[in-house]
Amino acid sequence: MQSNLPHLQSIFTADCVIFGFSEGELKVLLIERNEYPFKEWWGLPGFFVEHNETIDDAVKRILLEHTGLKGIYMEQLYTFGDLQRHPQGRIITVAYYAMLRLEAIGNNLKPSTDYVRKAQWHPLNHLPDLAFDHRNIIEKSIDKIRRKVSHSPIAFELLPEKFTLTQLQQLYEAIWDKKLDKRNFRKKMLKYNILKELDEKQKGVSYRAAKLYKFDKRKYNKIFKNELNFSK
Amino acid sequence: MQSNLPHLQSIFTADCVIFGFSEGELKVLLIERNEYPFKEWWGLPGFFVEHNETIDDAVKRILLEHTGLKGIYMEQLYTFGDLQRHPQGRIITVAYYAMLRLEAIGNNLKPSTDYVRKAQWHPLNHLPDLAFDHRNIIEKSIDKIRRKVSHSPIAFELLPEKFTLTQLQQLYEAIWDKKLDKRNFRKKMLKYNILKELDEKQKGVSYRAAKLYKFDKRKYNKIFKNELNFSK
DNA sequence: AATATAGGGTGTATTTCTTACACTATTGCT
């Protein structure tokens, strides 16, 4: 094993699946490619990992170059290694995902590499044709967040810092693709005691303004070694 | 991207974390290495992925060559890419795990490659020093099976085809490292209605023989889109 | 000023699940 290092032609990339939530629907961040293969197609932000950087570092750098987003914590999802996934040969990719507050970012997305024309949010339910196996990667990510959202408070990462209970409920409904009962949802959510009720109300709505809440990370950390379950 | 394929020095391997259960404890399958680096150390079965095979195929081939085990379904766990994980440079590894019936295999483990001296089961609670970052990989695998065992019936993969309820309970206790109440465990497990009670009893024990059960995959598939939860 | 609209906010009864807890039954061995 020492002397002969085989297969030097194997190389690998990292791809980012970034979820956002606005207007009651889940969105994913895509880039329009400016390079072959799949020039002018939409795809996930993703590129080659340098040989002297960790995959965790690479994926951050790539996201920054492709979209201008910085300081996003991404988690590893899965490594895809089908022989046909890349038209130029055996290139495996390590996919990462993250969920983030779309409000804070909006359309302020600025690629800084010629490989990318632009970056844009796309509703999950209306995705364009995607480069490589990227649709497959996105589907696997959704499975992952559905499983994860049942026992950890990742959903809050998708909301603005201050949110109403209805927004929170809509988010869970979007993730699960399923209506929830308002009273039961609120009862359950408030009982977990991980929200901080603010002295503020929604503004700019033409109906009774709802109270605003914050996710209280300190309370959460104290209380939960346990599990949350918001799936029903 | 088309013309310049960078970083041709990147290569990758696949590692196998195989769990077994016997004598009331969880075990993991290790090999004694016969090659540098880490010659004569214990480590996970693992080797380079060929450039013309999928990772899924590679990991099966490697397990066969290192241990003689065949037809084991492994699931991908995580990809490890720290720069220091391999003394010979940037070699990422895709780790897979599986759980299997130790009884059926016992110590009938036959490496067929010179890279490996022998393969052997080791209790999880008394592991030797391990090559590379293999201890870290094993720990991550345990986290994974703990999470997974709560909502899918993977535990049955560790038991013989016919087992007693006490054996099943001991397995959950080993996975959770926690005692469970016998009556509550049985009540809950039988209520899921995924076991088939056999007309057979345990043999060769010097006390009252227990009924044998089988996991009934057909019933399971019918009933569960839902979740199992055996963690309490 | 009155009314319409749109979502905000709330409680209760029923069923199901979880938990805590201790004794009798059966078998093999001596």
Add this chain to the structure above:
DNA sequence: AGCAATAGTGTAAGAAATACACCCTATATT
């Protein structure tokens, strides 16, 4: 016959999940 070792069993209390419908309030409209 008696012992040792594990199998096997039920109930009561509390907690959690579910199903379900109406009044409240802020704004916009006439």
